[in-house]
Amino acid sequence: MSLQIRLHVNGNAVTADVSPDTLLVTFLREHQHLTGTHVGCDTASCGACTVLVDGIAVKSCNVLLAQVQGCQITTIEGITPADGSLHPMQAAFKACHGLQCGFCTPGMIMSAIDLVTHHEHASEAEIRAGLQGNLCRCTGYHNIVRAVMQAAPIMRGTQS
């Protein structure tokens, strides 16, 4: 059985014929060659595969492509402005050194964007709790939290 799926990936309309068991992450990485979305644990624990579906963070290793028929998917490749500059969350991760090996970073950034978008004035404790679904095995959590706190006012446009 093959399914025809239509959806938008980073603003582009995409049509695909896939087997029903195709995971969203497999489609993004292997069919769309968007390898910024990482597969860490493949058990919905680590959050490295986090992408936005209609603006909401999900673990793409735990979602079938068929379930997001017609949706808007945003991956780490889709958040940078057209001029090639960094998204404020990326810039803050860079400025705060919110990464070590970098493997968890795309998922952390997508998760953090969702968190700040839906919870503009999150406290440090709320940011820590909000990032529970993303694991950093380098254990560099302090700088990640600092980066999110630095990016939040920039994202809500109160500080440039």
Next chain:
Amino acid sequence: MPTLSYHRPSSIAEVARLARDDPDAKLLAGGQSIIPSLKLGLLAPSALIDLGGLPELRGVRLEGRSLRIGAMTSHAEVANSPEVRKHVPALAHLAAGIGDRQVRNRGTIGGSLANSDPAADYPAAVLGLGAEIRTDRRAIPADSFFKGLFETALDPDEILTAVEFPLPERAAYVKFPQPASRFALVGVFVSLTGKSVRVAVTGAGPCAFRVAALEQALAKRFAPESLHDITMPADTLNADLHGSAEYRAHLIPVLTRRAVTQALA
């Protein structure tokens, strides 16, 4: 993952027909438990019948003295619902503590209940509030819904459509989370409505259960001190690498006292 068929019906009647015609098919809600189970080979259904195309299964509605939550309402939607936060804040708190944010964005109340994971949070609320499970063919009281490990009163082709929670006067949910998964090592939901007290426990047995001894003590006086002399037998409780049966037995009255304190706050 085994190759399977996929259906996305646009009416409950069509879901019912597909489920009746294919006894090996499984209903797909948010997928946060079924997809990992498929990947691990723990399940091999012939087909998935996706309930994602049925907007009538989503949303929260206040109906008189009860709160009706559609089966496909996500944990995040329950946690953020103004109606739930106002009328049953303990339920919003419970939903906000399930898994992590990404899981709460996809996982649903109906999926959680139909799965009846022994360590899931929602079963404690359903039993602890005396809710009613609505399906495409009947209403099932919480007290006869949970049957055992991953086993419920639902027929194989029955569709869970909504849950109706009566509004309590006081309620609270306290869990001792397993730190990695945040599933409940033990979770206790208490509620007080009129003279009726309910104490429901998850994480400690094959499925969620009520504890008559704790309820009777609290019915005499709804206060944490009422529970000081009560101990739980460990012989039927779960034991695993995260905690022995004796440890879980110890946690039940401890967490119940904390829940009563919170409910009174």
